[in-house]
Amino acid sequence: MNRCPRRCRSPLGQAARSLYQLVAGSLSPDSVEDEFELSTVCHRPEGLEQLQEQTKFTRKELQVLYRGFKNECPSGIVNEENFKQIYSQFFPQGDSSTYATFLFNAFDTNHDGSVSFEDFVAGLSVILRGTIDDRLNWAFNLYDLNKDGCITKEEMLDIMKSIYDMMGKYTYPALREEAPREHVETFFQKMDRNKDGVVTIEEFIESCQKDENIMRSMQLFDNVI
């Protein structure tokens, strides 16, 4: 229900309106009114039982998750701005907006610009309750920005820069410009088996399974909730 297109359609009407406003004395654009027609849309998630079937969370865990979700997003869906703002509260020193964007795209599986509670809980279910392979798959999906099945150096560089951005300026040792790039080189050396410049999902999973540290750190997610 956007009144704007109708208003702008006739310049004559617009001129008449502005003349009227000039005479009547108010020249300020009434843009504030338009903002009030915002999201009265409310999204309700599916029932608790269906979510229980689709995800690996228990009923109580779903309840706790939903309460927290609804607290920050009363309308039932998160858009990118909201998402970034919530995530930035955990990283006061740096700029987490880029990484939050990547996360948002990873959670928003149907690419409709918003994350509903189902998407949210589905993603969390994989990360927190999935097998190690599931988790690695999810991480690969996060890195693969254009979702074409392989990670290029540019994609990895973007991801790396966004992670380093979260550190902020005051770090020790001081962040240098080349740090993300070097880190990407290390990563590719480790992961890219056939040295073709891209990392496919098989290479990724294989290399991760061989790396003790990564395997161990994947187990950190077992008891987050």
Added chain:
Amino acid sequence: MAAGVAAWLPFARAAAIGWMPVANCPMPLAPADKNKRQDELIVLNVSGRRFQTWRTTLERYPDTLLGSTEKEFFFNEDTKEYFFDRDPEVFRCVLNFYRTGKLHYPRYECISAYDDELAFYGILPEIIGDCCYEEYKDRKRENAERLMDDNDSENNQESMPSLSFRQTMWRAFENPHTSTLALVFYYVTGFFIAVSVITNVVETVPCGTVPGSKELPCGERYSVAFFCLDTACVMIFTVEYLLRLFAAPSRYRFIRSVMSIIDVVAIMPYYIGLVMANNEDVSGAFVTLRVFRVFRIFKFSRHSQGLRILGYTLKSCASELGFLLFSLTMAIIIFATVMFYAEKGSSASKFTSIPASFWYTIVTMTTLGYGDMVPKTIAGKIFGSICSLSGVLVIALPVPVIVSNFSRIYHQNQRADKRRAQKKARLARIRVAKTGSSNAYLHSKRNGLLNEALELTGTPEEEHMGKSTSLIESQHHHLLHCLEKTTNHEFIDEQMFEQNCMESSMQNYPSTRSPSLSSHPGLTTTCCSRRSKKTTHLPNSNLPATRLRSMQELSTIHIQGSEQPSLTTSRSSLNLKADDGLRPNCKTSQITTAIISIPTPPALTPEGESRPPPASPGPNTNIPSIASNVVKVSAL
């Protein structure tokens, strides 16, 4: 981190999955959820009104009454609820703070009652949300002013730190109430200003006749007396001006200020008159100069606060006044033209030209109506009446606007000062809150290192030093710690960062070798003093750090030629060592002797090698450190 998003912490921790595959170092252990009990509802009975909420909601703020164990004192065993004998209305706001993370101030509430309640529940008023903060501060300031009314005058008499003579003089000039001398000076100048103005006025009054000539104004009859009075006044004004000029903190700014210009203009005519006393040619100009003597009346504005405010508001209303003038001018020109052409026909009309009609239009529009110019034709009379009617409208309409502008600007001025004062405090608040959370992390890191060091050195009887953090906080800190591990950089606070930058730029001077160590005794200590806390429990003490470093000095002597990385080897390795709980070998090693960097031969050369090759003969072999300047080393 606002506790309102505490519920999203599991999501943030899950999102860390993106860091795991790219991290080169192992991640720290997650904090254990020691008392993992199911979330339960607790009942809070406040003077009979029952509130219920989840326990975890209250635990979001562990340093308040409801979030800590302090509420156990209020637990009623019989009814299994927490009973508080306090105001239930304010408790609603307090509980909403826990729920939403924002504290609101209800306008109907008395400010001191509200403050009392907040103090009882251990909540700082600074957390009040932006929506209610201004109101809260305004009310609080009014209250404080009410209380402080008596003490206000005494504050001015307090002994200030000894000011120089010049500064005392300036203060005396600006604030006549500071000392009796200043007050005397203030009244004396005021008196002389009044005398001077009255003299100027009386000078021109006809004063009776001197026999044999026409009526003279008093100024010429008693010219000597008036001249003496004028001289006295001007002398006083000159002395005052010179004294002010001497005492002014910034003479240039003083000279440019309005008041000093008025002073100068007020006394210049006298001196100019002295200089060219009897020169007939310029006496005409001299007479005009005397007009400027009337400016002395403006000197009263130093004595009157109201005049100053009026002047300021006039200045700030300039646009409205200008608009009034402009619209008047437009109307005058229009009507003058019309009248001129309407009266052109009639004979002996006084409307000889359009500018001549201006006078008629102005007199008519302001409803003065002198009657010296009157239209005679019918058309002229019609337009004349329209002119007078419209005059009323044109003048009457902007005047209320200007008046309301005056009051608006006056109040706005006051509010602007208030807001400016608040803004600094609010920005400081926000900055403190932001650094608070990051400082909380840094602080707990240090404490965590200390604790782990204590555990490693096998002193189990030492309790946890420092405040125990809530589960949410420890989880958040673990999250930040994982990020540090992923990027191999640490969070530090701003001052350390500045210090490091300064030191690294100092270290760039290639000449120093051995003196560099002695010339930077603070270098290692300031940056490493954080670490030295672990071993010696003495914060920031130089001595233990140098003792610690004494063995490292051997190595650092050779490394100091290069830049920061050399020191990072020792420092960061300390860090990695201390909190790397995953490495089994570090159980037995003492921190004091453990971390000594063994510089590999290339690093021994004093050339500025920016990147010492990895020296990691430790147990963790698959940690390539080419990507970063951090070098893991083993214990000796």
